[in-house]
Amino acid sequence: MNIMTGQKSADSNDASTILEFPNDDDVATNDSNCPSISELIQASINRRQALHGLAAFGLFSIGGTWVTGVMPAASATTRLSFKEVPHRHEMGVRVADGYNADVLIRWGDKVIPTAPDFNVDDQSAEAQAQQFGNNNDFLAFMPLPLGSRNSDRGLLCVNHEFTVPSLMFPNYRREMTASERLPLIETEMAAHGQSIIEIAKVRGKWQVMQESSYNRRITMLQTEIAISGPAAGHDRLRTSTDPSGRKVIGTLNNCAGGVTPWGTVLTAEENVQGYFVGDPLKTPETRNLKRFGFGRPWFDWGKHVDRFHIEKEPHEANRFGWVVEIDPYDVNSTPVKRTALGRFKHECATCAVNPDGTLTVYSGDDQYFEYIYKFVTKDRFDAGNREANRDLLDKGTLFVARFDADGSMTWLPLVFGQGPLREENDFHSQADVVIEARRAGQLMGATPMDRPEDVETNPNSGRVYVMLTGNKKRKEGNAANPRVANYHGHIIELVPPTSRGKADHAATRYGWSFFLMGGNPVDDQSGAKYHEGISDNGWLSTPDNCTFDNQGRIWISTDGQPKSGFSDSVYAAETSGPRRGLTRCFFNAPKQAEICGPVFTPDNKTLFLAIQHPGDDFRKPYTDRATRWPDFNEGLPPRSSIVVVTKNDGDVVGS
Helix, strand or coil, X not given: CCCCCCCCCCCCCCCCCCCCCCCCCCCCCCCCCCCCHHHHCCCCCCHHHHHCCHHHCCEEXXXXXXXXXXXXXXXXXXXXXXXXXXXXXXXXXXXXXXXXXXXXXXXXXXCCCCCCCCCCCCCCHHHHCCECCCCEEEEEEEECCCCCCCCCEEEEEEEECCCCHHHHXXXXXXXXCHHHHHHHHXXXXXHCEEEEEEEEEECCEEEECCCCCCCEEECCCCCEEEEECCCCCCHHHCCCCCCCCCEEECCCCEEEEEECCCCCEEEEECCHHHHCECCHHHCCCHHHHHHHCCCCCCCCHHHCCHHHECCCCCCHHHHCCCEEEECCCCCCCCCEEEHHHCCCXXXXXXXXXXXXCCXXXXXXXXXXXXXXXXXXXXXXXCCCCHHHHCCHHHCEEEEEEEECCCCEEEEEECCCCCCCCCHHHCCCCHHHHHHCHHHHHHHHCCXXXXXXXXXXXCCCCCCEEEEECCECCCCCCECCEXXXXXXXXXXXXXXXXXEXXXXXXXXXXXXXXXXXXXXXXXXXXXXXXXXXXXXCCCCCCCEEEEEECCCCCEEEEECCHHHHCCCCXXXXXXXXXXXXXXXXXXXXXXXXXXXXXXXXXXXXCEEEEEEECCCCCCCCCCCCCCCCCCCCCCCCCCCCEEEEEEECCCCCCCC
């Protein structure tokens, strides 16, 4: 998720200095000297070939042998037949003709049956902890009952990424006394985390089951979360309130996520550095905190709550930036931070079962010049015993990606004692490696990328698609990120080798190519690359999240198109056959809103979308909003909401 740029303060290390609003993605903390494109140009495949998409041929050189990617045959049934939505910038949403787009739930609506009705002028932490949180992001539809493929009833698990007090509270001021500000901070904490709600089709319309015993809020304010894996109990995770280093209250900045094959949800903590005030130079964690981007806070929580002041609690920051596992089917279960998956600005935690039964989890590190990671479990997934998988994510190998210009890529293991990950580089255990995963990846020679966001697997082909939202700071390209000042982003397609007829996500050598290069194809300076049949409304910018339908077609949501003059949107494209990569615009968000978390029901007849920060021009006051969607009530602010998209005739979405 790319928070819009804010005002930079004169002294970003002053604990009293808070940025106007979330401001992170214009700052890079990676000083890696990876091979430049000029050093790679002599590789066996030139860049022009790569830009035209080697994946279209399904052949990649890996370790001196040729492997064929799994590619479904082109079929008339995969053709996307909807009429494209034009690029627009409007107050509300717009969906293709023949479809409905209904609001299911909004920020402040009831999750717990006893919750009070939303009152923007009388908010409280107690109320918000029972209500739908703010700025919804990742979505997971979990069918009911557990283990079924029911498409008419299930649990919707929703991440709540961040808050902006000036857009949340009508009475917020930059300068408030501690007694005035602390209740608002506690309400913001309660608005973070995750909502779990039971939903069902009632007379053909999706509704929230408000009396469901499954309904639950997980918040930054009060939810106890266990810490497991190699960093659990380590000195660098111990604090004055938790000398054990094995439990923490809350989860922060939950962006994209994933679903495990045993029916739990993985929620990924992303821009956690913005919540802590203080100077990294005045802590024993200076190198670690600076590499993560601490020292430029956009929340003032630490001015009033000691745990968010890195000079007072320098280890508290190490307890965030992880992947958290939640069991939505057990309301009494304790969420767990799985430290074996590494600590960085996680965007997504996408799971894939390997031919040998192990599990791979993919993640992107969402910042300029950061890396793509995967984690492969040591033990095998047991489909017949859910309990046996409970701690599967605690043991395994974390890898970081290196891309080469010959169309191959290598997954480099981040294992203590291997390569440079030794005592001489101040790594003394696997705990140090996972706590400082960014530095470990840098030492191993990973490829700095253009803001890696969602990483998703195509269930039909086994290929892996990486959303790279862009990098306006890039001054020199590399093999996988060839454009300087990359304002529009691109999508890379990874091709694992096959084993036993299935994609092997545990392999350490893949093929790769470009699926598309964002931007306006009629602009010769943009470097955009699409299918030759792209329309005036089909081109996109800043890809962020994606999902796949049952036919293997990709659905892409964007974050940043307003800079191109139109709203963020959802696009669909085939991934094989003669129309491969021909993106078509299906849905437009309201003004200033980002679209997150696209997910289908198993029958593909419902598409859920998270509409985040509608109308939020962060530079303007609370009363001056670009839209007041979805209520269009002058007494209410715009509210992040979940939208349900269905086809009027009840057929599958995209047919």
